Amino acid sequence: DTAVSQTPKYLVTQMGNDKSIKCEQNLGHDTMYWYKQDSKKFLKIMFSYNNKELIINETVPNRFSPKSPDKAHLNLHINSLELGDSAVYFCASSQVPGETYEQYFGPGTRLTVT
Amino acid sequence: AQSVTQLGSHVSVSEGALVLLRCNYSSSVPPYLFWYVQYPNQGLQLLLKYTSAATLVKGINGFEAEFKKSETSFHLTKPSAHMSDAAEYFCAVRNTGGFKTIFGAGTRLFVKA
Numbered sequence: 001d002t003a004v005s006q007t008p009k010y011l012v013t014q015m016g017n018d019k020s021i022k023c024e025q026n027l028g029h030d031t032m033y034w035y036k037q038d039s040k041k042f043l044k045i046m047f048s049y050n051n052k053e054l055i056i057n058e059t060v061p062n063r064f065s066p067k068s069p070d071k072a073h074l075n076l077h078i079n080s081l082e083l084g085d086s087a088v089y090f091c092a093s094s095q096v097p098g099e100t101y102e103q104y105f106g107p108g109t110r111l112t113v114t
Numbered sequence: 115a116q117s118v119t120q121l122g123s124h125v126s127v128s129e130g131a132l133v134l135l136r137c138n139y140s141s142s143v144p145p146y147l148f149w150y151v152q153y154p155n156q157g158l159q160l161l162l163k164y165t166s167a168a169t170l171v172k173g174i175n176g177f178e179a180e181f182k183k184s185e186t187s188f189h190l191t192k193p194s195a196h197m198s199d200a201a202e203y204f205c206a207v208r209n210t211g212g213f214k215t216i217f218g219a220g221t222r223l224f225v226k227a
Contacts, residue, residue, distance in 0.1 A: 004157070040219070041152075041202055041219070041220045041222075042217075042219055042220070043158075043204065043217040043220075044217075045214060045215070048213065048214075050213075055213055056213055056214055090157055090158070092157075092158075099146075100146055100163065100165040102148055102160045102163055103158075103160075103215065104159075104160075105150075105157030105158040105159065106157050107155075107156060107157050108155075108156070108157055
């Protein structure tokens with residue numbers, strides 16, 4: 001059973017389009033995250049939700065909007081896609097937002113904007 | 115604010131040789147420290163973590179790391195490298211009581227036959 005799953009795995013789209021990435025975890029965790037990994041492998045936190053409440057909201061363009069319908073799901077919607085949005089986006093989850101708990105990562109969604 | 119520095123973006127070792135990946139952190143409060151591994155086209159997975167219980171931490175696949183407060187370091191080692199260890203390794207830090215985990219820039223490990 002996949003612990004943290006993301007769909008789609010690959011996403012190729014044109015500039016200006018709107019797209020969504022979905023994430024689901026079956027670990028019973030309270031907290032979920034979105035990270036962006038650029039071409040140099042640098043990993044940057046974008047958002048985090050704890051029990052459907054936004055607890056981390058980094059400085060990202062407001063074209064990016066997370067939505068958490070329940071604590072097992074965290075989706076990422078991106079409006080008006082730009083070339084610079086091309087990256088791998090990882091969803092992750094953890095039992096609670098802090099303390100000693102590690103994060104469990106999904107397989108990633110490779111977004112290519114042309 | 116906390117930060118992580120990984121020395122060396124690329125490390126190359128021969129199969130059977132010692133693996134040493136360096137990580138230094140900066141934190142104003144006692145930190146939690148983590149090492150994650152990322153294999154090609156996969157997500158990150160936890161290798162080991164330091165949570166103040168013991169300074170020498172053993173992880174999966176024969177890796178271990180030692181927390182040295184005086185040196186603000188948390189270097190990752192493995193006595194004998196295998197070809198299957200070739201991957202990207204990330205050191206990460208989180209402050210006690212904090213929500214945000216900060217990742218280092220990563221070190222790519224190459225293992226030569």
